[in-house]
Amino acid sequence: xxxxxxxxxxxxxxxNKNPKLAGIILSQYGGPDGELSASLRYLSQRFSMPDNxxxxxxxxxxxxxxxxxxxIGSIVSQLTCGEGAKSFDxxxxxxxxxxxxxxxxxxxxxxxPFTAAYLQSKGDPIADLTEDxxxxxxxxxxxDNILRLSDDPDVxxxxxxxxxxxxxxxxxxxxxxxxxxxxxxxx
Amino acid sequence: xxxxINGRQLLQAVNEASFYxxxxxxxxxxxxxxxxxxxxxxxxxxxxxxxxEAFECACYPLNAESSRDEExxxxxRGAWPPQKL
Numbered sequence: 619x620x621x622x623x624x625x626x627x628x629x630x631x632x633x634n635k636n637p638k639l640a641g642i643i644l645s646q647y648g649g650p651d652g653e654l655s656a657s658l659r660y661l662s663q664r665f666s667m668p669d670n671x672x673x674x675x676x677x678x679x680x681x682x683x684x685x686x687x688x689x690i691g692s693i694v695s696q697l698t699c700g701e702g703a704k705s706f707d708x709x710x711x712x713x714x715x716x717x718x719x720x721x722x723x724x725x726x727x728x729x730x731p732f733t734a735a736y737l738q739s740k741g742d743p744i745a746d747l748t749e750d751x752x753x754x755x756x757x758x759x760x761x762d763n764i765l766r767l768s769d770d771p772d773v774x775x776x777x778x779x780x781x782x783x784x785x786x787x788x789x790x791x792x793x794x795x796x797x798x799x800x801x802x803x804x805x
Numbered sequence: 806x807x808x809x810i811n812g813r814q815l816l817q818a819v820n821e822a823s824f825y826x827x828x829x830x831x832x833x834x835x836x837x838x839x840x841x842x843x844x845x846x847x848x849x850x851x852x853x854x855x856x857x858e859a860f861e862c863a864c865y866p867l868n869a870e871s872s873r874d875e876e877x878x879x880x881x882r883g884a885w886p887p888q889k890l
Contacts, residue, residue: 623867624883627815631889640883676832692887699887735867786831793835 622679627749628779638709639768640697641727646764646780647690648724648732651756657683659737659753660731666741668798675794676750679787691722693773695769714755746804747795754788812890814884819867854860864890 646652660680665671698706698720706715713729724732737753740746761781768774828850833842857867865883866872872880884890 621868623869624865624885625816625819625823626886628862629816629890630887654808671834671837678831678834682831688886696889727857784829790831790835797835 620684626689626692627682628689628776630689630692630696630776632693632770634770634772635697635699635701635705635756636709636770637698637701637706637711637714639692639770639773641711641714642767642800643690643697643764643773643777644694644722644725645727646755646757646760647687647729648714649726649760650736651753651760652681652724652732652736653690653757654724654732656680656753656757657687658734659739660750662737663746663750664738666739666743666746669744670796671797672743675790677690679790682787687784689780691775691782691801695720697773743798747791747798749752750791751788753797754784754791758784758788778803810890812860812864815856815863816890818856819860820852822849822856825849826853 631779648654657680660676660683663678664680667676701720703712703715703719706712717723726732738746738749740749757796758781761784764777765774765781768777811842824848829842829846829849833839833846836842845886857871861871867881869880872878
């Protein structure tokens with residue numbers, strides 16, 4: 619089960635408003651390589667991992683991704699909090715405002731709504747973990763792109779933390795994949 | 806305002822202890838026989854519990870089960886994400 623703790627994994631304190639930047643960062647909420655995609659991927663794949671090491675690691679990383687989803691939602695919300703229709707329009711994101719106003723909706727930066735088609739759950743630990751390694755690199759690359767597009771230090775500090783976590787997850791998934799591959803080779 | 810600054814420091818201590826513990830947890834998942842890391846994890850877990858308790862005494866409950874006010878439902882108090890403390 620899951621227990622909620624009333625804090626974000628690291629503090630989110632954004633001072634400036636910027637609906638355009640919010641729309642870019644929203645991709646890590648409901649986009650193809652975003653945190654929702656990551657958490658659903660691992661929390662679904664865990665049911666078919668062959669042992670407790672696999673089930674445990676996917677559960678723990680999937681749970682951390684949910685904490686990251688909350689961080690991204692908080693950034694988007696703070697960047698748009700109190701901004702009206704005119705401000706969204708001035709920043710070039712009036713089309714988001716017309717459907718969602720100041721709400722946080724899971725979609726990509728280009729406006730495609732979240733879909734489970736972004737992820738796979740194959741029932742084959744080698745296939746699943748290979749996907750997970752790629753997923754972590756794609757998320758890392760997306761954070762790199764966000765850092766290229768954003769010059770808000772309050773935002774970038776948090777994004778850098780999230781980027782680093784993708785690298786750690788990649789490392790752990792790689793270790794698990796190696797353990798499984800050497801088990802197969804011994805049989 | 807002073808309360809907030811103190812609260813922020815106490816929350817930062819919770820975040821740091823919790824993060825240290827969580828990172829060790831992932832490491833231990835793939836290195837379950839590393840006795841040094843197991844010792845570090847146990848220390849980190851103690852630290853986290855102490856920091857959480859200190860924050861909750863001074864500020865507000867982080868989990869519903871830490872609710873301690875007998876006169877009102879204090880679980881709803883405090884900064885819910887995305888609110889800032």
